[in-house]
Amino acid sequence: MKEGTGKMSSGESVTTMAKGQAKVRTKRKSTLRDYTEAVVIAVVLTLFIRTFIIQAFKIPTGSMEDTLLVGDFLFVNKFLFGASVPFVDVHLPQVRDPHRGDIIVFKYPNDPSRDFIKRVIGTPGDTLQIKNKVVYINGERIDEPYAKFTNSHIRPPSYRNTQIYPPGAGNRDNYGPYVVPADHYFMMGDNRDNSDDSRFWGPLSRDLIKGKALFIYWSWNGDKLRPRVNRLGRLIH
Numbered sequence: 001m002k003e004g005t006g007k008m009s010s011g012e013s014v015t016t017m018a019k020g021q022a023k024v025r026t027k028r029k030s031t032l033r034d035y036t037e038a039v040v041i042a043v044v045l046t047l048f049i050r051t052f053i054i055q056a057f058k059i060p061t062g063s064m065e066d067t068l069l070v071g072d073f074l075f076v077n078k079f080l081f082g083a084s085v086p087f088v089d090v091h092l093p094q095v096r097d098p099h100r101g102d103i104i105v106f107k108y109p110n111d112p113s114r115d116f117i118k119r120v121i122g123t124p125g126d127t128l129q130i131k132n133k134v135v136y137i138n139g140e141r142i143d144e145p146y147a148k149f150t151n152s153h154i155r156p157p158s159y160r161n162t163q164i165y166p167p168g169a170g171n172r173d174n175y176g177p178y179v180v181p182a183d184h185y186f187m188m189g190d191n192r193d194n195s196d197d198s199r200f201w202g203p204l205s206r207d208l209i210k211g212k213a214l215f216i217y218w219s220w221n222g223d224k225l226r227p228r229v230n231r232l233g234r235l236i237h
Contacts, residue, residue, distance in 0.1 A: 052083040052092060055211065057105050057115065063189035063196065064117060067103070067146050067236070069228070073218040074236060076105045078211035091207070098123070098185055098209065100137070103236055106187070107208040109201055117213065118197050119146070122178075122186030129176035130199075133192065151193040165202040172199055185209075 059072040068074070081104075082094030098104060098120050108114040121135060121142075122128040129136045132154050135144060154173045155161070161171040169175055172193070180186050184203035189195025198204065213236040219228035 051078075051086060053077075053079050054214075055105075056217075057117065057213070059117065063191050063194060064103070064119075065191045065194075066148055067119075067190045068117070068213075068216075069219065069231070071220040071222050071228070072216050072231065073220075074216045075214045076211040077214050080212050081209050083211070084207070089207075098212070100126075100142075101237070103213040104187075105210045105213060106204055107210065109204065109208060112208065115210065116187075116196075118187035118189050118195070120185050121188045121198075122180040122203070124180055124182050124184060126180045126186070127176075128178050128180060128186050130170075130172075130174060133173050135188075146190045148191045149193055150191065163200055165198070165200055169199075175199055183207075 055076045055078055057074055057076050059068045059070055059074070062070055079092075080095045081098060082091040084091050100120050100123055102120045103117065104120060105115055105117045108116045122137060126137050127139070133149060135142050135147075155171040157170060157174040159171050159174075160168060164171055164175065166178075169178055178186070180203055183206040185206070186198045187204050188197045188199065215236055216231050216234045219231040220226075221228050
């Protein structure tokens with residue numbers, strides 16, 4: 001601006017415009033950086049929570065009916081039993097060991113790429129036996145109000161199913177006695193006549209456990225094409 005004229009020279013005008021444009025570009029870069037940082041932080045937190053704390057799981061089959069139905073979506077607590085660290089054979093410290101009656105999600109022993117969900121029936125050192133569909137642990141009958149049976153036929157103890165583990169242990173209705181090994185758990189579905197479980201593929205190794213089922217956050221009835229509103233928020237036990 002020339003002295004006394006009150007007017008701005010062309011050189012000063014260009015310089016002012018350049019500074020203004022630089023401020024706009026800086027502001028845009030700052031805004032873009034803020035959004036980028038927010039997205040990165042959100043992704044990292046999501047991955048951290050999903051890997052080490054809680055994970056969603058969908059029920060694909062009827063092996064846990066009527067406790068869990070096909071189309072139930074639930075959250076799984078991975079922190080309780082010590083979540084595994086990806087890419088290395090390491091687990092975080094656990095809060096406690098799985099207890100009898102816990103419903104847990106785990107890697108299927110015959111195909112670790114698949115997730116299964118069953119109930120813990122036998123813990124390490126337990127002697128498990130099934131007599132006419134009734135489960136006994138260490139010689140005592142256990143109360144199982146959750147167990148469902150869809151087939152009234154009982155296979156006799158003399159019938160040896162070649163698909164049962166271990167060979168010669170009996171069949172789905174009369175099984176054992178069988179001692180659960182150390183660091184292993186005997187898993188069974190609540191729908192006892194329609195469950196691929198430890199009776200067929202053996203005890204579950206501790207390091208295949210992913211977490212304990214918590215509650216149902218969504219449920220979809222595929223047959224009627226509508227949500228099961230009465231199941232939302234239901235605790236799993």
